[in-house]
Every structure is written in C-alpha cells, then in structure tokens.
Amino acid sequence: MKLTAEGIDWTIQGHRLLNDVSLTVAPGETFGLIGPNGSGKSTLLRVLAGLRRPKRGRVLVDERPMRQMRQRDIARAIAFVEQQAETLDRVVVHQVVALGRTPFLSPLRPWSDEDDAIVGQALDDVDMGHLAGRLWHTLSGGERQRVHIARALAQRPRILLLDEPTNHLDIRHQLSILQLVGRLPVTVVIALHDLNQAMACDRIGVMEAGRLVDSGPPERVLTVERLRRTFGVQADFLDDPMDHGRILRFRHAL
Amino acid sequence: MNSSIALSPPVRLPWHWAWLAPPILFVAIMAGTAIGETSIPVETILKVLANQLWGAGYAVDRIDAGIVWNYRLSRTLLAAGCGAGLALAGVVLQALLRNPLADPFLMGISAGASTGAVAVTIAGLGAGTLTLSLGAFAGAGLAFGLVVLLAHAAGSGTGGGRGAQAAGAIILAGIAGSQLFNALTAFIIARSASAEQARGIMFWLMGNLSGVRWDDVFLGLPAALGGLLVCLWYRQALDAFTFGADGAAALGIAVNRVRGVLIGAMALVTAVMVSMVGAIGFVGLVIPHAMRFLVGSRHTRLVPASALAGAVFLIGADVLSRILVPGQVLPIGVVTALIGAPAFAMILVRGTRAQ
Numbered sequence: 001m002k003l004t005a006e007g008i009d010w011t012i013q014g015h016r017l018l019n020d021v022s023l024t025v026a027p028g029e030t031f032g033l034i035g036p037n038g039s040g041k042s043t044l045l046r047v048l049a050g051l052r053r054p055k056r057g058r059v060l061v062d063e064r065p066m067r068q069m070r071q072r073d074i075a076r077a078i079a080f081v082e083q084q085a086e087t088l089d090r091v092v093v094h095q096v097v098a099l100g101r102t103p104f105l106s107p108l109r110p111w112s113d114e115d116d117a118i119v120g121q122a123l124d125d126v127d128m129g130h131l132a133g134r135l136w137h138t139l140s141g142g143e144r145q146r147v148h149i150a151r152a153l154a155q156r157p158r159i160l161l162l163d164e165p166t167n168h169l170d171i172r173h174q175l176s177i178l179q180l181v182g183r184l185p186v187t188v189v190i191a192l193h194d195l196n197q198a199m200a201c202d203r204i205g206v207m208e209a210g211r212l213v214d215s216g217p218p219e220r221v222l223t224v225e226r227l228r229r230t231f232g233v234q235a236d237f238l239d240d241p242m243d244h245g246r247i248l249r250f251r252h253a254l
Numbered sequence: 255m256n257s258s259i260a261l262s263p264p265v266r267l268p269w270h271w272a273w274l275a276p277p278i279l280f281v282a283i284m285a286g287t288a289i290g291e292t293s294i295p296v297e298t299i300l301k302v303l304a305n306q307l308w309g310a311g312y313a314v315d316r317i318d319a320g321i322v323w324n325y326r327l328s329r330t331l332l333a334a335g336c337g338a339g340l341a342l343a344g345v346v347l348q349a350l351l352r353n354p355l356a357d358p359f360l361m362g363i364s365a366g367a368s369t370g371a372v373a374v375t376i377a378g379l380g381a382g383t384l385t386l387s388l389g390a391f392a393g394a395g396l397a398f399g400l401v402v403l404l405a406h407a408a409g410s411g412t413g414g415g416r417g418a419q420a421a422g423a424i425i426l427a428g429i430a431g432s433q434l435f436n437a438l439t440a441f442i443i444a445r446s447a448s449a450e451q452a453r454g455i456m457f458w459l460m461g462n463l464s465g466v467r468w469d470d471v472f473l474g475l476p477a478a479l480g481g482l483l484v485c486l487w488y489r490q491a492l493d494a495f496t497f498g499a500d501g502a503a504a505l506g507i508a509v510n511r512v513r514g515v516l517i518g519a520m521a522l523v524t525a526v527m528v529s530m531v532g533a534i535g536f537v538g539l540v541i542p543h544a545m546r547f548l549v550g551s552r553h554t555r556l557v558p559a560s561a562l563a564g565a566v567f568l569i570g571a572d573v574l575s576r577i578l579v580p581g582q583v584l585p586i587g588v589v590t591a592l593i594g595a596p597a598f599a600m601i602l603v604r605g606t607r608a609q
Contacts, residue, residue, distance in 0.1 A: 070506075080504045090547075
C-alpha cells in the first residue's frame with residue numbers, strides 16, 4: 001500500500017511541530033525517518049497513523065483520504081508501534097499481542113482459531129513465544145518493545161509505522177527486528193536514531209524543526225555536510241572491507 | 255515454537271466455572287430475603303414466590319408473605335441491581351480513564367447525582383422515580399464533566415495515564431467535585447426543604463435500601479441489565495484501552511464515540527441507582543479489583559464477573575446493615591465504606607509501589 005502525506009501542518013499550544021511536510025512512500029518500500037530530538041518524527045508518525053488529525057494538509061492511504069476512512073479500516077491497513085506505551089493492568093504477553101486482532105473482531109465476530117494462529121506466529125516472529133504467559137510488569141523494556149511489535153504484526157498490516165523500535169533492545173534483537181521488518185512484504189515507515197541502521201532503508205527522510213528537509217536514498221541524503229548541519233556532529237564514512245558497505249564513524253559534537 | 259504452553263497466568267478461574275454464576279446469585283438472593291430481624295425459612299420464601307408468580311396457592315403465614323414479597327425480596331433484588339450497576343461503572347471508568355482509583359463515588363459522580371435528585375425532589379417536578387433519575391443523570395453528567403476537566407487542568411491528561419500522578423489528579427479533582435456537589439445539596443436542603451423532607455433526604459443520602467418498592471426494582475434491574483449489555487457489547491473496545499486512548503485509536507477504536515457511549519451509559523446507571531438508594535460508595539472500586547485477581551483483566555470475563563460479584567456484595571452488605579446493630583438498620587453506605595475504605599487503602603499502597 002502507498003502512503004502519502006500532503007502539506008501536513010500540526011500545531012499544539014502555539015508550537016508548530018510539523019511544518020508543511022509532504023512525502024510519498026511507495027508500496028513495499030522501507031522509509032527511514034531520522035532527525036534530532038524534537039524534530040517532529042514521532043508527531044509525523046502519529047499523523048500518518050491516523051491518531052492526530054493534521055491542522056492542514058492530508059494523508060492518503062493508496063489514493064484514499066484518511067479523513068474519509070473509519071478508524072477501524074485505518075487500523076486494518078496500518079499498524080503503529082509507539083515509543084514506550086505502558087500499562088498498569090495485570091495483562092499477560094499473549095493478551096497484549098491478541099489486542100492486535102481488535103480491528104478484525106466485533107461483538108458478533110468473536111475470537112477464532114485463525115486469530116490464535118496469527119497471534120502465535122507474531123509471538124514467534126519476535127522470539128517471545130516462550131514468554132506468552134508472562135505478566136507485563138515482569139518484562140524488561142526490550143521484551144515489552146518486542147511484544148508491542150508482535151501486537152503490530154498480529155494486525156497483519158500492509159503499512160507498518162515504527163517509532164524507534166530498537167530503542168530498548170539488545171544488539172541481537174535490534175538486528176533480528178530490523179531483519180524481520182526488512183523481510184516483511186509491507187510498506188514501512190521507521191523512525192531511527194541509529195544512523196548506521198538507517199542506511200539499510202530504501203530511502204530516508206531527514207526531519208529538522210518540524211520540516212522534512214531532505215529525502216532520498218541513504219547514500220545521497222546522509223552526507224558529512226548533512227550530519228554537521230542537522231545533527232551537529234563531525235562524522236566520517238569508513239568502508240567496510242567485508243562487504244564494501246559504508247559505516248558512519250562519529251568524531252565529536254560541534 | 256509452540257506459544258500456547260504458558261498461556262494461563264497465575265490465579266485465573268477457567269471458563270467452566272461460569273456455570274456457578276446463576277446458583278451463586280440465587281443463593282445470595284435467597285439469603286438476602288431469609289436473613290433479618292425475623293429469619294424466614296427458604297421453604298417459605300419459595301412458597302411465597304410460587305404463590306405470587308404462578309398463583310400456586312400454598313398456605314403461608316400472611317405476615318411472612320408480606321415481609322418476603324413487599325419488603326425483603328424487592329429490596330434484595332434492587333441491591334443486586336445496584337451492586338452490579340455500580341461495579342460495572344467502576345470497571346468502565348477504570349478502563350477508559352486508565353486509572354486504578356476511578357470509581358463513580360470517588361469521582362464525585364454519585365455526589366452530582368445526589369444533587370440532581372435532591373434538586374428535583376425539592377423543586378417538586380413530580381416525585382416519580384423516572385424524573386428523579388433524570389435529575390440525577392443531569393447532576394452526574396455535570397459532576398463528571400467538571401471532575402475530568404479539573405483533573406485535566408491539574409496537568410495530567412485522562413488519556414495517557416501517567417500512573418500515580420494521573421491517579422492522584424483524578425482523586426483530588428473528585429474530592430473537589432464531591433465537596434462542591436455535597437455543599438450544593440446541603441444548600442438546597444437548608445434553603446428549601448421542610449424539616450421532615452430534610453430528615454428523609456439526609457437518611458437517603460447515606461445510602462439506604464429501606465422503603466424500596468417494586469416500582470424501583472422495575473427501573474433498577476433493567477438499568478443494571480442494560481448497563482451489562484452495553485459493557486459486553488463494547489468488551490473488545492474496553493480491552494483496547496489497555497495502552498491508553500492512543501493505543502485504542504491505533505487498534506481501530508473510535509475513541510470519542512466509544513468513550514461517550516460508555517461513560518454516558520454508566521453515568522445513567524449510576525444516576526438511576528443513586529436516585530433510588532442514595533450514594534453507595536466503594537462498590538465500583540473494590541469489586542473490579544477483586545475480580546481482576548480472580549478472572550484476569552480481559553473484559554469478556556471481567557464484565558460479567560464484576561456484575562455478579564457487585565450484586566452479591568451489595569446483597570451481603572444489605573444483610574449486614576440489617577443485622578449488625580440489633581433492632582436498627584444501618585445505612586448500607588456505612589457498611590460498604592467499612593469494607594471499602596481499607597480495600598481502597600490497599601489499592602493505593604500497591605499502586606504506588608508498582609510505580
């Protein structure tokens with residue numbers, strides 16, 4: 001599915017968090033969002049997920065304006081993994097992942113074996129099957145993050161929006177989640193802090209003070225000059241002799 | 255890997271215990287009808303029931319029959335309806351506001367309903383059960399709106415749920431709201447009620463099931479059942495609020511509509527109950543928490559379990575209110591508070607530790 005944003009503005013209490021943001025993500029593409037803290041990545045993802053209605057501009061899912069879609073139909077197409085969504089409820093892992101089936105259930109269409117299979121698959125995809133019966137508040141931050149990703153996978157979305165999904169993960173699970181996301185035949189928009197990870201995206205967009213200042217293939221967008229201007233760091237690119245990939249080496253803050 | 259190995263969490267009643275619900279309710283109603291200043295044998299109760307419902311024509315002492323049919327049975331059934339309704343209101347408020355301390359009594363909804371009902375009584379807009387309920391509903395809605403606005407203004411939203419802080423804000427706003435509406439009630443009584451009216455109203459305000467008539471039962475039970483059906487219909491939506499309002503929206507819940515319908519329905523149920531039996535506290539707080547431990551937090555189970563437990567709890571509280579002090583009937587609100595306040599303290603302490 002194609003996801004399009006056209007001239008999105010978002011203001012809260014006089015602060016303009018998004019300023020005329022336009023982007024198109026092609027079906028099956030993985031689009032990385034990078035930018036410093038407070039540049040508007042999370043807000044943009046919320047607007048794209050249909051959780052915030054833009055003050056100006058519009059979001060299109062394929063060619064359909066999101067404003068005309070029912071919330072349920074949006075959730076059937078788009079899954080969103082927030083940063084640090086927490087609960088005080090006594091819920092177990094399986095229960096949280098099962099929430100991903102909500103858009104497909106109704107009072108008259110209850111839980112089925114197929115839903116069970118989908119939830120089981122999603123748990124195994126993030127390597128949490130063995131913890132399905134664990135209570136939420138006994139999980140570590142990384143485990144919680146993986147459960148949220150499994151919940152999103154259980155929605156069987158065609159567009160997946162991820163807000164810094166590798167934040168609390170150990171390195172093994174960071175890599176396995178990114179590999180998993182890369183393998184999925186869905187459109188992905190992913191906010192990332194690790195710029196080396198961002199280089200694996202098909203395209204990346206750079207956010208700066210609420211504006212999307214550049215977007216394109218990583219090798220074109222991520223330049224020494226860009227890192228200096230947007231992130232305020234001095235960095236160099238190194239060549240990896242193993243696969244001739246480029247690696248960012250950060251020297252110091254400017 | 256097989257993910258179904260460790261599905262059942264600790265302390266969880268399996269579904270096949272559900273068949274116990276009707277017998278439990280039946281036994282509770284029988285006990286509520288049998289126990290009191292004069293004990294009445296269950297056999298007599300069943301005979302009275304058979305006489306009244308099917309004209310069976312058993313020979314029963316007329317005084318016993320009167321006590322069972324006109325006094326105890328109607329009172330017990332209304333207690334059941336009230337308990338179920340208030341427990342459901344607690345379940346819904348806790349789920350939607352993401353706040354373990356949300357409860358119609360603590361949040362001032364009951365106080366607002368009282369003010370509305372008293373205003374209607376004093377204004378003499380027809381003392382019918384229905385007009386009382388409507389007045390109470392208006393008061394309840396007003397109080398809820400005020401408390402939520404106040405909690406919101408106090409710096410913590412009602413959607414995100416930042417743990418102890420949000421819980422605290424709701425409770426503080428609830429105290430302010432309750433005080434305001436209780437003061438309004440007192441003001442209306444002092445200004446406009448006759449001494450006799452005032453005495454009656456004060457007794458009713460404490461929560462009182464004396465003088466319940468069948469008319470009340472015919473309004474109270476459908477209200478509770480309606481509340482139960484609404485909650486069951488929205489059970490999946492209630493689950494979807496586990497990670498807050500944004501989490502629910504991301505799962506396809508039309509958050510504003512669902513909140514409006516559910517909170518409106520629960521304010522109505524609370525208002526109906528308050529207008530008949532006064533503000534009974536702590537049912538909506540204690541029962542849902544107890545049931546979460548017993549049946550887990552899925553609303554498919556939590557909603558029916560809380561309705562049943564609330565019904566049984568309030569029948570029990572009513573029985574206690576009749577036998578605790580010989581020769582005198584305590585206001586039922588006193589009994590629920592005696593049980594509920596320690597439970598409230600426990601939830602508060604546990605909640606703070608969980609942060």
